[in-house]
Amino acid sequence: MTTNPTASAMRHFPLDGGGREGVGAQAPGQPLVSIHDLHKHFITGRALFGPRPILRAVDGVTLDINRGETLGLVGESGCGKSTLARTLIRLYRPTSGSIHFDGTDIATASERDLVPFRRRVQMIFQDPYASLNGRMTVRDLIAEPLEIARIGTPQSRTAKVHDLLARVGLHADHANRFAHEFSGGQRQRIGIARAIALEPDLVICDEPISALDVSVQAQVVNMLEDLQDQLGLTYLFITHDLSMVRHISDRIGVMYLGRIVELASNTDLYRRPSHPYTQALLASIPVPDPTAARPAAPVVGEIPSPLHIPSGCRFRTRCPIATDLCAASEPELRDIGGGHLAACHYAGAAPPQPAA
Amino acid sequence: MTIPQMNPVLSVRDLATSFFSQRGEVQAVRGVSFDVFPGEVLGIVGESGSGKSITAMSILRLLKASGRIKSGSVHFDGQDLTALDEADLRDIRGNRIGMIFQDPMTSLNPTLTVGEQVIETILRHRKATRAEARARAVELFELVRIPSAAERLKSYPHEFSGGMRQRVMIAIALACDPKLLIADEPTTALDVTIQRQILGLLKDLQSRLGMAIILITHDLGVIAEVTDRIVVMYGGLVMETGPVRDLFARPMHPYTRGLLASVPDLRDETHRRLTPIPGSPPDMAHPPTGCPFTPRCPHAMRQCQAALPPIFGTGHGARCWLHHPDAPSSFTSSSGGEVSAQRRVRGPSS
Numbered sequence: 001m002t003t004n005p006t007a008s009a010m011r012h013f014p015l016d017g018g019g020r021e022g023v024g025a026q027a028p029g030q031p032l033v034s035i036h037d038l039h040k041h042f043i044t045g046r047a048l049f050g051p052r053p054i055l056r057a058v059d060g061v062t063l064d065i066n067r068g069e070t071l072g073l074v075g076e077s078g079c080g081k082s083t084l085a086r087t088l089i090r091l092y093r094p095t096s097g098s099i100h101f102d103g104t105d106i107a108t109a110s111e112r113d114l115v116p117f118r119r120r121v122q123m124i125f126q127d128p129y130a131s132l133n134g135r136m137t138v139r140d141l142i143a144e145p146l147e148i149a150r151i152g153t154p155q156s157r158t159a160k161v162h163d164l165l166a167r168v169g170l171h172a173d174h175a176n177r178f179a180h181e182f183s184g185g186q187r188q189r190i191g192i193a194r195a196i197a198l199e200p201d202l203v204i205c206d207e208p209i210s211a212l213d214v215s216v217q218a219q220v221v222n223m224l225e226d227l228q229d230q231l232g233l234t235y236l237f238i239t240h241d242l243s244m245v246r247h248i249s250d251r252i253g254v255m256y257l258g259r260i261v262e263l264a265s266n267t268d269l270y271r272r273p274s275h276p277y278t279q280a281l282l283a284s285i286p287v288p289d290p291t292a293a294r295p296a297a298p299v300v301g302e303i304p305s306p307l308h309i310p311s312g313c314r315f316r317t318r319c320p321i322a323t324d325l326c327a328a329s330e331p332e333l334r335d336i337g338g339g340h341l342a343a344c345h346y347a348g349a350a351p352p353q354p355a356a
Numbered sequence: 357m358t359i360p361q362m363n364p365v366l367s368v369r370d371l372a373t374s375f376f377s378q379r380g381e382v383q384a385v386r387g388v389s390f391d392v393f394p395g396e397v398l399g400i401v402g403e404s405g406s407g408k409s410i411t412a413m414s415i416l417r418l419l420k421a422s423g424r425i426k427s428g429s430v431h432f433d434g435q436d437l438t439a440l441d442e443a444d445l446r447d448i449r450g451n452r453i454g455m456i457f458q459d460p461m462t463s464l465n466p467t468l469t470v471g472e473q474v475i476e477t478i479l480r481h482r483k484a485t486r487a488e489a490r491a492r493a494v495e496l497f498e499l500v501r502i503p504s505a506a507e508r509l510k511s512y513p514h515e516f517s518g519g520m521r522q523r524v525m526i527a528i529a530l531a532c533d534p535k536l537l538i539a540d541e542p543t544t545a546l547d548v549t550i551q552r553q554i555l556g557l558l559k560d561l562q563s564r565l566g567m568a569i570i571l572i573t574h575d576l577g578v579i580a581e582v583t584d585r586i587v588v589m590y591g592g593l594v595m596e597t598g599p600v601r602d603l604f605a606r607p608m609h610p611y612t613r614g615l616l617a618s619v620p621d622l623r624d625e626t627h628r629r630l631t632p633i634p635g636s637p638p639d640m641a642h643p644p645t646g647c648p649f650t651p652r653c654p655h656a657m658r659q660c661q662a663a664l665p666p667i668f669g670t671g672h673g674a675r676c677w678l679h680h681p682d683a684p685s686s687f688t689s690s691s692g693g694e695v696s697a698q699r700r701v702r703g704p705s706s
Contacts, residue, residue, distance in 0.1 A: 076547035183636040184404075213403035216572060218632030219619040225629075240547065243577075247620035247627060267625055284552040286577025288542075288619055290600045294581060296556060299549050302517045 030103065031064035032201060032234050033088065034321065038062070038097035038107070040080075040087045044307070045264050057083040061097075061191070065202065070228065070235040072249030072266070074242060074281070078303050080258040081238050085204045088236070089121050090114055100242030102201070119149055122195040127208035128187030132179040136188055138165070139175035145197045164193040169223060185216035189223070196227060204236045209244065221248055242285045246270055254278045257306055257314040260333055262347075264340040274336055274347040277315045321346060340347070362393035364431075365536050365568045366415070371428035373407075373414045374692060382641045384410040386592035388440075391646070392536065397562060397569040399583030399600070401576065401615075405637050407592040408572050414438075415570075416455060417445055433535070451481040454529030454567075458541040460521035464513040470524045471509025477531045496527040500557060519550035523557070530561065540572045555582050576619060588612050588619050591638045591648025592662075598672030608674035611649045647676070 033291055040058040057080045065071050075081045085094050086318050088099060090106060099107040100226040104118050122145075125131040132141055142164055143157045152160060162172045168189040179187055188208065195203055205224065209217040221244065227233060239245050245252060252269050254262040254277065262275040273279045287294075302320045304310060316322040333341050336348035365377055373385040381431065385407040392398045402408040415430050419655040433452065437445065449455070457463050465473060468672050474493040478484060484492070486547050490509070497505035500523040513521055522542060529537055543551040559582055562569055571583055579586060579600070588596040588611065596609040607613045614633040618692050625626060634650040644651065650660040668679035677683060 076549065086465075185636055213637065214405060214576070214615055215633035216636060218630035219634070222630055224631060240548065243620045243622050246622060247630065270622070270625075280549055284548040285622060286551070286555075286575060286581050287622060288576035288580045288604065289615065290580040290604050292580070298552065300553075302519050302550060303547070306439050 017309055028274060029143055032067045032102060032131070033063075033065040033236075034098075034100040035061055035063045035065075035088065036067060036098045036100075037086065038084070038099060039095040040083055041095045042094055042127055055306050056258050056309055057306055058087060058094075059306075059309065061255075061258070061260055063253060063260060065234060065236060065265070067201075067234055068228075068232055069250040070237050070248055072252040073236060073238045073247040073255060074240060074245050074252060075255035076240065076281075076303055078257075078306060079255040080306070081255050082206055084255070085123070085206055085236060085238055086145045089123060089204060119198045120200050121202045121204065122198065122200040122204060123204045124188075124191055124195050124208045127211050128179075128191050129211075132187060133192055134179055137176050137178060138170075141179065141190060142175075142193045142197055147296075151198070160197070161193075164197055165194070167227065168193045168270075169219075183213050183216075185219060188220055190229070192223070196231060196233070199231065200233070202236065204233045206238045207240070208237075210239065210241065217244070224248070239293070242281060254281065257303065257309055257339065259314065259343065260341075261315065261344070262340075263333065264342075268340050272340065274340065274342040275315070275344045276319045278342075280318075313343075315344075362394055364393050365433075366392040366570075367427045367429075367431040367432075368411070368415065370428065371411065371414055372426040373410050373419065373423060374426055375423045377422055379496050380641055383643055384423070384583065384640055385414060385590055386643065387586060388589070388592070388594055389428075390587050390594065390597065392568045392570055392699070393607070394535075394568055395562075396584045397559075397571055397582055399579040399586045400570060400572045400589060401574065401579045401586060402589035403574055403637055405640060406589040407640075408589045409540055411589070412455075412540050412570065412572055416449055416453065416538065418449075446483070450477055450529070450530045452535055453532035454532070454537045456522070456525045456529050456537070456539045456542045458544050460518065460525045461513060463525055463626075464521060468498050468508050469512055470516070471511075474509070474524075474528050474531060481532045492531070493527075496531060496693075498526045499522075499530065499561070500524075502527070517555060518546055522546065522554055526557065526561070530565070531564070534567055537567055537569045538572070539569060540550075540557050541574070542571070543578060544573065544575070551578070558582065576615065588615075591643060592640060593648065593675060594667065595676075596674040598669075602672045606672070608669065608672065609649075609676050610653045610655050610678070612674070614652070614654075 032170045036116060038058055038061045042056045042057060043052050061084055073081045073084070087094050096105045097107060098105050101117055107112060120233060139158060139161050142161045146157045146160060161175055164187065165172055169221065170189055179190060182190065187286040202302065209220050212220060224235070225248065228235060237245060237248055247264055249266050251263065251265050253260045254275065256277050262269065262273070262278045270282065273282050283295045283298040299318045299320070303316055310317050312328050313319070313326040315324070316326040319326065331343045333343040336342050342348070369389050371385055372389045375384060376383040386647070387596065388407070388411055390398070400408045400411065412426050415437065422642050425438050428438065432448065437448065471493055474496060475486065475489045478489040478492055493509055494505050497508060502508050502520060502523050516524060516575040543554050546554060555578065558569065573579055586598060586600050587594050588609065590611050596603065596607065596612045604616070607616055617631040618633055620630060633652050638648045646664055650656045653660065655678055655679060665675050665677045665680070667673040667675045
């Protein structure tokens, strides 16, 4: 990982708008974000008889994000990773559970109380074509967060915009153009400049490179790493790209049907994947090497609907080693050694013989 | 697959396709040539705007109204597809050439059962009774491993998951035993475990049915996994072509090298910094003169801007002046690439 160990000490990002209004006290030893048993359920559709079906998108997530780290979050579509991110920044109100941000529980905070929090958490979106207002100049797009936060004067904001443009590798004379004049990679840079304008603590990157061309993805990833070092940012990096997440993350959480099923340091996860789902995911990565050995499809079937989550272990319907125990009881996310967490009855032990 | 001696199933020669709008001409494909041989999987890899999908659409003549094939030929089964009328084309599409696309939901009719859509395809191209067509549909669903095939024929597309819909699309594409299957980003919209299932299925079907496949993708991993031969496209042109192992082991074109270097290596635990290609792909409304990769190329010379190089090399070749017989050898030797001096280097291949 390229994260500079002194990153947090290097937090010198001249902000012309005065000091930060902290939510709670800075406590360096504590995680920046501490999520406990978070649930986000949606009531969907209609049922003619009986209760309306409940979609359990996030279904009991416990997770810490440490200051200055990049936490990768991977999983297939429908696993709840984006809902988790949106609940974490309170775009959604959680159904239950707590989200401590820098010591303060924001899960139940009112919109008014959330104002200082919102400055400190920003988001980079997947689609740089849809996430930028086409009628605004680049200057206005990047200055908008500063205006909303009432930071600086129009002149100082313009100076700040130029500084931000330089940080993301664009020119000052790009400021008067419109988003449609830029390529996908350049638009994503504009989105990133917007996200870091308020000097946030946490940046949630939701598939930030998925829409970009391969040759441009590496540019954006390198830039995100540089910005992290320069500004001491903490990233939650959500992606389905299992090669890139390994490159950028310090720790990685694997989600399946609304829960974290495995959480470990980057190297540990890829060396010693311990949940059968993680093993299947890693074995499915297409490797750009024609001589590499390729296991046959490691899992059968597809992710069940979050409207009908299986009993017991939620992966058991696709799991090659599932037993009766897996149907009867849901495995807890537990430490299987060295801080490597896995939610499988058989993780760290000899696997059972495959069920008949 | 090494240089096959048989006749190609498909021969594309100097294909050029442009789109015309009020803002002018966009030269999406600018003279593409390649062959597809029986029983091989040819991969076309490129980024957005490289012309890879437009090449496929031009082969099938499925271009939008603003698009036009300007020149070139597409020979399939002794016929030039660019010269056929619409009725004859309909007899080839979905019959002798099957096709699957990225998003199966937009390719399927949401108001008809999937069984109806398979049967319709069979009846359009084959003399068969409804009962025979239905039996064939069940057979096809079993072939693409849709569980309880007969039962699932009665389902509507929305009742299937993305992976299952793609299996339905493959069943329809294979309904009439095509000689060639064109698959445009068939797994891009799918999750990685499902992608592995579908790629395995395609490989398996290919070896069982012996058809040729053109697989179009931006994903170097997918290309490495399933193809025999590769065409690398950039700026509407073929930049490099060769057998898959050779091309990954000894990429000749700076663009191919750049692409391979910009993806993280899963086996690398040092997390060294990625090596991106600087800049962005060319705007095909104003394609650069000479080699379209020149503005981003670490080896660019004056010659590169002045004139478009031909493809140097046979079997494995690249459109790059560095491989001109008289070019200095620093590029090829320093970066471990091998364009052997013994190999006869000649002008435009094919």
